[in-house]
Amino acid sequence: MEVVPRSPAEKTEAIPPCQVACPIHQDVPGYLAAIAQGNFGEALRLIKDTNPLPSICATICAHPCEAECRRGQVDEALSIRALKRAAVDFGCSPTPPAPAPRGERVAIIGSGPAGLTAAHDLARLGYQVTVFEREAILGGALAQFVPLYRLPRDRIQGDIEGIRALGVEFRTDSALGRDFTVAELKGRGYRAVLLGLGLPLSRSLPLPGFDMKDVWPALPFLRDANLYGRRIQPGKTVIVIGGGNVAIDVARSALRAGAARVRLVCLESPEEMPAFPWEIKEAAEEGVEINCSWGPKRILGEDGQVTSLETVAVKAVFDDQGRFNPTFYEDRTAIFEGDIVIVAIGQAADLSCLKDSDIQVTERGQLIFDPVTLATTAEGVFTCGEVATGPGTAVKAMASGRQAALSIHRYLQGEPLTKVEEPQPLGKLDQGVTAAVIRQERQPVPLLEVAQRIRNFDYIDLGYAVETAVREARRCLSCGAGARRVEDKCIDCLTCVRVCPYEVPVVTPATSVDIRADQCQACGICVMECPARAIAFGSSRFEDMERELEQAMAKVTPGGATPPRLVLFYCYYGVNAPPGLADFLKANITPGVALVKVPCLAKLGVPYLLKAFELGANGVLIVDCGDRECIYAQAALWVRRRMESARRVLEGLGLRKEQIELVCLPEERFQDLGERMSSFSQRLGELVH
Amino acid sequence: MIKGEQKPLPEIQGMIAPYKRVLVLGCGTCVTVCFVGGEKEVAGLASALRLHQRLSKGDKIIEEATVKRQCEREFLAEVARQIQSVDAVLSLACAIGVQAVAECFPTVPVLPGVNTSFLGLIEEPGKWSEVCAACGDCILHLTGGICPITRCAKSLFNGPCGGSVGGKCEISPDIPCAWQLIYDRLAATGRLHLLEEVRPPREWKSFSAAGPRRIVREELRVPAEDEKIRPKG
Amino acid sequence: MKAGTNLERVLESGAFAVTAEVGPPKGTSPRVVERKGEMLKGYADALNVTDNQTAIVRMSSFASCVLLKHLGVDPVMQIVCRDRNRIAIQSDVLGAVALGIGNFLCLSGDHQRFGNHPTAKNVFDLDSIQLIHTLRTMRDEGKFLCGEDISGEVPLYIGAAENPYADPFEFRVTRLAKKIRAGVDFIQTQAVYDVPKFARWMEMVAERGLDQKVHILAGVIPIRSAGMARYMRDYVSGVSVPDEIVRRMEEAREAKEEGINIALETIEQLKEIPGVHGIHIMAVGWEDSVPLIVERAGLLPRPIV
Known part of the structure; x- marks a missing residue:
């Protein structure tokens, strides 16, 4: 784990606006996609990848991401903060492996969100970090000033424990200027000092x-x-x-x-x-x-x-x-x-603690620092958080802590302290695209009743239920994850232009066909229809279907199984995503059935249907969630067309077209699946023998 | 572009029956555009053939490859080794590609997996129509840009037959009468006088008149050895 | 006189001509043709023999015409462009002339899709207008299409068809003009049921003075049953059967009688249209109606010119 303060700016491509708007540029579409698939653990892992305070942010983040969410152009923005909360509540992710230690020690003054973020980032880079907090409790403004009804304190504690697990040492009741000075810290071997003093007055x-x-x-x-x-x-x-x-x-x-x-x-x-x-x-x-x-x-x-x-x-x-x-x-x-x-x-700010140090302050009592590197006037002393940025949100303070950590890392490694390029957001969606996106209402976040709220300081946000979270996450437009034209394979046949329900691919004089990545909804119709296989997804989360199929088949094929073997392709979003239903699905699977999840059936091409038979299936059952559930325009149409194409091939080979069936099971009828499957198995048995 | 249709699976199975190792060879140009011979179709057909092997307990090995254009030797060179290692090539190119492969690899049987249908135009996705017969003597300037040789069922030259009704050809209500289209185009462009002239019997230059045709352009040919100018010394 | 056939003589005399159609058998019996010829002899000035009509293989028009000729009937040999190229056609014309055939009707030919060999390869080396041009060249210049000389006279009376009911309607007169320019002597039209539309077409023909350059024989097909009326209305492209006629056939107590009545009424009207020089009766499979129609239309006896 080498580079922790990940900078998406290293990519030149524009990224989803939610991710740009997030001061710490979290992979919002990534974790929303994981939630949409019911994989809260993966969502939490992705969140923790860039966010050292997942629980705190899940609770109080001011979510600038939501203001930029492009679904806001269609109906309403995704409820991203509440979805993060769902990931934290329902997910469980393993602690990442300990970093290779470095020798250098870093002292951080203040345990607010900025200091904690810097501590986390530096610890993950291997530095020996000590956080000094002048109060008796950790968390800075979060612990002292944010009301309990907004932020239960166990959430702060949980996040801090995560940072402590990285080897960060915390010292409470240790105030700069009262108990120690910067010079003393340096004398004790701290190679860098970070001032996250906050605005406590x-x-x-x-x-x-x-x-x-x-x-x-x-x-x-x-x-x-x-x-x-x-x-x-x-x-x-x-x-x-x-x-x-x-x-x-x-x-x-x-x-x-x-x-x-x-x-x-x-x-x-x-x-x-x-x-x-x-x-x-x-x-x-x-x-x-x-x-x-x-x-x-x-x-x-x-x-x-x-x-x-x-x-x-x-x-x-x-x-x-x-x-x-x-x-x-x-x-x-x-x-x-x-x-x-x-x-x-x-x-x-309370800068009385800097008296008699070589850290300079303006005549009006403001700390002097370089806005790019956050270095103060004293060698090896940096600053972060509200004392640097002025009053703001916790996540903005975290971004500043991250910036400072990066500067300290570069300082300690003797690298130049240059500015990190900010990533560029994908532009607005075209009207043609927004018109074609299926409307899906935002799931309201349930709160305590008013009468109950004002009686005490209890946390008022009840959070999403699992099913609601999945449904809400499914609304994500997967900005930027969509189709990419593979230039050396594309023959400009214009199929993508003709099949896209959103009119995203366009013909331009410069490039012939431009699949506008900033507009693509990642439904996958063009990827599967492209006759030259010259379109790839922009996100790796869509790419491993063939392997998925092979693995699923490998599980059911051993021995000359006599019952017909069948492959069940199902969309792993929406209806099928909540873990409860996934469990139901697994529990109701009879022997000889391979379950293959597909990230929306629009991504299920004819080759996969045939491949199932090639790998030994006698039948294929496609479970369609029904038009009402699917967020993609025309997905249901294409899955039916492809089924018919595959059926024609089967007939050409002397098989029966009935060996592929499609059942449409909207959420409320999901319990019927077991019965539908066994009746299909039975019919298949009669067909095959 | 050239349009084609995949041959029925039973016919293909019959063709490949004598061979053990078969390469399904796609072509990345015309046949890709009309969804019969591109990489996706190669994968689909290969998968179907492998499935057939599984069902019939056969032992054929089905390989896949797709080149940019089968009708060019240079692109075929990319898969030369693979072609020489198989017992037969099932080409999903048009007949031009099939013959190019046959010519380049004299010892490898080449089988057509596609029926080359016509030179055509896409009307709408999933619908193509024949518009050129490659007759070798274009008269589109006389017929409003609509070819009567190809698009009139009787290849008439002097206007519609008596079966043109309501803009449709007598042979099918799905086929527009080419001469109605020509009439409308010429009317719209103020050139109806072109229809007054009697077009005399044609001097055919198509295959049926001229036999196998060939175009030779001396200025484009690779210089012969004795034509090459070499620096002195 | 171009060929001196009976048909030519009657038309040139200014008499109202009558021709009728004979369908040859799907077999080898000369009697079928002869029986029809004998039945119609004296009721028509010439008898057309179809050339594999609707692309169904039958005895050749050429051979059938020879059989009719032997009966003393003036045959009209129909030639379609569908089945033969310019080599075969010119060859057949030479042979036909040698055997005394003088009238030729130049047709594109029905598409083979509707016949009994729908997957046959068609020819269409020439179209009907080019065929007229070919025959005219043979007759007037004594040359083949290629320009080489033909030995001996080539007396031909050249006919063609025209369909006033096909589209584009405005082009139909132009097409007739082209046929005239290509060298046609007489025209036999598609069956007329919608007389007003036919009259309108004839007006346009007259406006261009075309009726002065060619003899136009209006087509008549007697309808045998209501089913036939409906079929012709709904499925035979290029034929226009008004609903009124279908209704009359449906309501008639004696369908055949009504069919003949309709034909007679039509003929009465056609006679009054300037430029119509005769009628061509195509009683497909109902040849015995022809004598009745000709007689009741007051067209007997046929002139001897």
């Missing part, structure tokens, strides 16, 4: 009344609620100032902590609020009052007790250049009555 506002006792900063409130079960006195009204994700977290936590009423007040209009829309929606469902376009002016009180927040109407939050520069209608004010004000308007 809450910003406040220099306005009248903000010094009152019941005006609280956001982050300490969240930490106390998470770690110490902090409650709010019953009957109190809480005013939350801010429109970002932290403000929402605060508001929802305050509700759960016992507030009678939570009123969120923010500068932004509903469209401008920086919080994620689904977070805002869930908060509103839970009863948080959201008051947009009001700017705080002062907090009013009596006897040191907060009574209300006075605000002015916002004219605009941003100026012409789009910079944050709010302006107000001074004459329009509003008073929000409440007992407690929690200020969630921003976070800041």
